[in-house]
Amino acid sequence: MAGPRGEYRKSADRRAQIIEAAFDVFSRGGYTATSVNEIARAVGMTQTGLLHHFAGGKLALLEAVLDSRDKKAENTLEGRTGRDFLAGLIEISRAQAGQRGVVQLYTILSAEATDPEHPAHDHFRERFERIADAVTAALEETRDAGGLRADVDPRTAALSILAMTEGLELLWLNGFDVDMAEDVRRFIGTYLIDPL
Amino acid sequence: MAGPRGEYRKSADRRAQIIEAAFDVFSRGGYTATSVNEIARAVGMTQTGLLHHFAGGKLALLEAVLDSRDKKAENTLEGRTGRDFLAGLIEISRAQAGQRGVVQLYTILSAEATDPEHPAHDHFRERFERIADAVTAALEETRDAGGLRADVDPRTAALSILAMTEGLELLWLNGFDVDMAEDVRRFIGTYLIDPL
Secondary structure (H helix, E strand, O other), X not given: OOOOOHHHHHHHXXXXXXXXXXXXXXXXXXXXXXOHXXXXXXXXXXXXXXXXXXXXXXXXHHHHHHHHHHHHHHHXXXXXXXXXXXXXXXXXXXXXXXXXXXXXXXXXXXXHOOOOOOOOHHHHHHHHHHHHHHHHHHHHHXXXXXXXXXXXXXXXXXXXXXXXXXXXXXXXHOOOOOOHHHHHHHHHHOOEOOOO | OOOOOHXXXXXXXXXXXXXXXXXXXXXXXXXXXXXXXXXXXXXXXXXHHHHHHOOOHHHHHHHHHHHHHHHHHHHHHOOOOHHHHHHHHHHXXXXXXXXXXXXXXXXXXXXXXXXXXXXXXXXXXXHHHHHHHHHHHHHHHHHHOOOEOOOOOHHHHHHHHHHHHHHHHHHHHOOOOOOHHHHHHHHHHOOEOOOO
């Protein structure tokens, strides 16, 4: 495959700059209170110039920001199954501790988006579903390999693991001395015959 | 004690109406994107008229809304200790399931307030601290009565219970089929010698 032509590359670089600026602005103000104009100013463009790159406006900007973060988590988990996938969740929790801004953005947006009328509602709903399904599958694989405790329902456990992860992030953001990765590791361990 | 005089009572009624309207408006829009003017309109007053009752403005309105909810939870827990206090937490989770609006408001605000510069940051930080301390004390009382598993650290467990409760609310608001009270009951039970 040939490399991108000059114009295309310039446009891709610009998009990446805009996503980075959008990330910063959303991180401070959340979604509702942030304007496209504010993001345009942060990257030294006019609103019209910015909308040339993101015709979908503020929602498209948000989705680009969210996708770029989710891509990193997916890379960590790619090709992993069963216990190894569960260990990947702990690695992701450990990486969060160095990314306060992005964790704060996610926490604020996922809370705002609980409103069914919020433009990112479906995005977050589907994202949580996808994670819950993937963790359920990993627990089922662990069960099939004889590693899950007998009384554990994989779906219920997956939702609890997701709830615990989200809740720990909230407490950590509030300045509590919680070790998110260690607490997630210990919690997942309560479902397993051999702790992680 | 004599009843409130007419004028005072009228003012107290007005305050209660305003708190109710503020609750509705904050529930829809969160804190950042809501204006005092919007709340004033919802209760059929001018902004100046409303500020006569809440000189502290938007933050004072928010705190009045939060206090009125916390008061109900405190009534449920009043005078209870040890296992009985822990059972009260489950009752509160059960009551939440009928109050989507207030749970959504809390979830959005507590997320927005993770920003140290958010005007309600200290309020939420202190609120979480207060809950964490109370749950820690209840677990210590349970331990002193011989009801706690030997390897459980009350403070760590209290933070995990708080994280689980907050995380379950987030999933429930996102439409997941979680039984918050039942999941909290089961989770607290993992720390106890006899389940609740």
